[in-house]
Amino acid sequence: MTGFTPKEKLTAYQRWEVAAFDEEEHTAAVPPPPIAEAEPLHEAITQEAPSSVALPTAAEIEQMHVEAHEQGYAAGYAEGLQAATSCAEQIHAVMTNLQQAIKVIDQHVADQLLATAVEIANQIVRQSLQLKPELILPVVREAIAALHPNNAHPALFVHPDDAKLIRTHLGEQLTHNNWRILEDTSLTPGGCRVELGASEIDASVETRWRRVIESIGISQEWLKDKP
Numbered sequence: 001m002t003g004f005t006p007k008e009k010l011t012a013y014q015r016w017e018v019a020a021f022d023e024e025e026h027t028a029a030v031p032p033p034p035i036a037e038a039e040p041l042h043e044a045i046t047q048e049a050p051s052s053v054a055l056p057t058a059a060e061i062e063q064m065h066v067e068a069h070e071q072g073y074a075a076g077y078a079e080g081l082q083a084a085t086s087c088a089e090q091i092h093a094v095m096t097n098l099q100q101a102i103k104v105i106d107q108h109v110a111d112q113l114l115a116t117a118v119e120i121a122n123q124i125v126r127q128s129l130q131l132k133p134e135l136i137l138p139v140v141r142e143a144i145a146a147l148h149p150n151n152a153h154p155a156l157f158v159h160p161d162d163a164k165l166i167r168t169h170l171g172e173q174l175t176h177n178n179w180r181i182l183e184d185t186s187l188t189p190g191g192c193r194v195e196l197g198a199s200e201i202d203a204s205v206e207t208r209w210r211r212v213i214e215s216i217g218i219s220q221e222w223l224k225d226k227p
Helices: 013-028 041-048 058-131 135-145 160-176 203-216 220-225
Strands: 155-158 181-182 190-196 198-202
Touching: 058 135, 058 203, 135 155, 135 160, 135 190, 135 198, 155 160, 160 181, 198 203, 203 220
Parallel strands: 155 181
Antiparallel strands: 155 190, 190 198
């Protein structure tokens, strides 16, 4: 009988041989466990794959669409309102300037029309005096009535063209009151001037006309500034 050699003293080859033999004996005695059926590849991947981000539902997508539309409308409305406000301010400024310009133009036109009307009236008066020289008679009567000569010798100054007419129609009355009729070529026909001592009444055409236009708020200086 061969002697028993402890396992720890066996060589590497001997240990392998024994172990293999032992395993062969155990393998023959104990049946191997059944091999589990492999899971499908896609199921294994699905189970092992981490959970992904949840996709939005159709309702959520519709809600996002509505919100985006409302935000875009609000932004566009605000931008349009700002642009409209700016445009309105510019139009208001233009209209204000236009109204001011119209007022200036209207005032200028009104001034020109008034000056023209005054000049036309002046020419009509002069033409009337030339066509009807007897219009000077009421002027002379009014002028001499403003002075009371008493024992003095007042003077009536008239244009030479009017002197003959006055002597014919008022000569007797003037002589009775000691009036002297003096001719003055510096006077415009249709006007006169009376003097009594230091008193004087200017009834010339120019002075009477100035008083008329001043009574309606027009000055001679204003007329001189108009072309």
